[in-house]
Amino acid sequence: MGDLKQKKLFLLDMDGTIYLDGKLFPGTIPFLTAVRRAGGRCLFLTNNSSKSVDAYAARLAGMGIPAVREDFLTSVDAMIAELRKRPPYRKCYAFGTASFRTQLLEEGIPVTDRLEEDIDCLLIGFDTELTFQKLEDACILLRRGVDFIATNPDWVCPTWYGSVPDCGSVCEMLYRAANRRPQVVGKPKPAMVLLALERTGFAPEQALMVGDRLYTDVASGVNAGIDTAFVLSGEGTLADLETSPVKPSWTFEDIAALHRAWTSC
Numbered sequence: 001m002g003d004l005k006q007k008k009l010f011l012l013d014m015d016g017t018i019y020l021d022g023k024l025f026p027g028t029i030p031f032l033t034a035v036r037r038a039g040g041r042c043l044f045l046t047n048n049s050s051k052s053v054d055a056y057a058a059r060l061a062g063m064g065i066p067a068v069r070e071d072f073l074t075s076v077d078a079m080i081a082e083l084r085k086r087p088p089y090r091k092c093y094a095f096g097t098a099s100f101r102t103q104l105l106e107e108g109i110p111v112t113d114r115l116e117e118d119i120d121c122l123l124i125g126f127d128t129e130l131t132f133q134k135l136e137d138a139c140i141l142l143r144r145g146v147d148f149i150a151t152n153p154d155w156v157c158p159t160w161y162g163s164v165p166d167c168g169s170v171c172e173m174l175y176r177a178a179n180r181r182p183q184v185v186g187k188p189k190p191a192m193v194l195l196a197l198e199r200t201g202f203a204p205e206q207a208l209m210v211g212d213r214l215y216t217d218v219a220s221g222v223n224a225g226i227d228t229a230f231v232l233s234g235e236g237t238l239a240d241l242e243t244s245p246v247k248p249s250w251t252f253e254d255i256a257a258l259h260r261a262w263t264s265c
Contacts, residue, residue: 002205002227002249005265008040009202011193011221013211014056015048016234018255021160024063025233027256032065034259043196045209047075047152047186047216049125049167050097073196075151075186076100079123080107081195082149082185089121093141095134096125096151115140124174124182125151126167135173142178150182154216158234187211188219188246193226210258212236214244222246229258 012018018028035042044056044067051059053072060067080103083089094101094111104111104123112119115137122141127134142148150171156163175181185191193209207226211217212234221228230236230248233255241251252258 003265004208004227004250004262006206007208007227007262008038009196009200009207010035010040010042011045011196011207011209012042012255013213013217013234014044014046016158016212016236017210017217017231018044019063020158020234022059022063023160024065025255027254027259029064031255031259034263041200041202042071043073043200044071045073045187045192045196045220047126047154047167048157049074049076049079049100049103049151049186050128052099052103055099070199073192073199075192076103076125077195078185078189078191079125079149079151080104080109081191082183083109089147090118091116092121092123093119093137093146094123095138096123096127097129100125100127119146121147121149122182123149124167124171126154126157127170130170135170135177138174139178142174142180148180148182150184150186152186152216153184153188154213156235158212163235187216188223190220190224193220193224197224197226208249210255214240214246214248218248219246231255231258
């Protein structure tokens with residue numbers, strides 16, 4: 001475990017960490033302000049691929065948090081980075097929202113949302129516009145043997161009334177139907193954390209990954225070799241901590257508790 005006082009780069013999950021279903025946690029703005037005044041940096045990392053970075057920036061602005069595109073890294077960024085390492089695909093089926101498809105197209109990824117003969121890769125994200133047609137198309141493509149890449153393995157997305165199925169749940173449905181599992185590129189993989197370090201220039205020992213899920217947020221930090229903070233304001237619970245093989249560097253009730261611990265060091 002590192003020294004909490006040394007932390008200057010805070011990599012923050014969003015849903016369940018700084019807000020829940022659009023309602024900002026009371027401790028969020030004081031924490032962000034304190035980090036900025038101390039010469040640190042906060043980046044917002046999310047596995048949620050259903051919205052664009054511009055949409056997230058607008059959402060935070062509506063909550064009183066000024067943010068620009070450079071303040072965000074999403075699982076779509078991780079997917080694009082992965083795709084650029086590979087030989088170009090002829091065409092990718094984008095199983096996700098219209099925003100998900102647009103983000104890929106804007107980065108030069110050839111995508112479609114229709115079943116076509118020249119598709120050689122299935123890309124799947126958190127889809128709030130899910131239809132049975134997409135599930136059927138995906139099963140057909142997977143049985144053809146196309147490559148299969150998913151933004152994230154999250155089972156659920158938290159809301160004010162509980163949870164809704166996230167990308168991981170849909171991927172599990174497809175596994176049961178077509179016996180194929182995807183390559184995951186978002187958290188818990190280290191790609192987003194490593195991109196954040198590369199873009200900001202901070203050293204790993206100066207960085208802290210903060211999130212409400214052990215199996216994605218905390219695991220991504222562990223896999224990238226940085227310290228982590230598990231907050232209990234979203235999906236994760238102390239019971240999860242007792243049974244999880246992934247252990248955080250610190251556990252806090254919420255971001256306000258992290259703020260108090262950091263400033264008291």
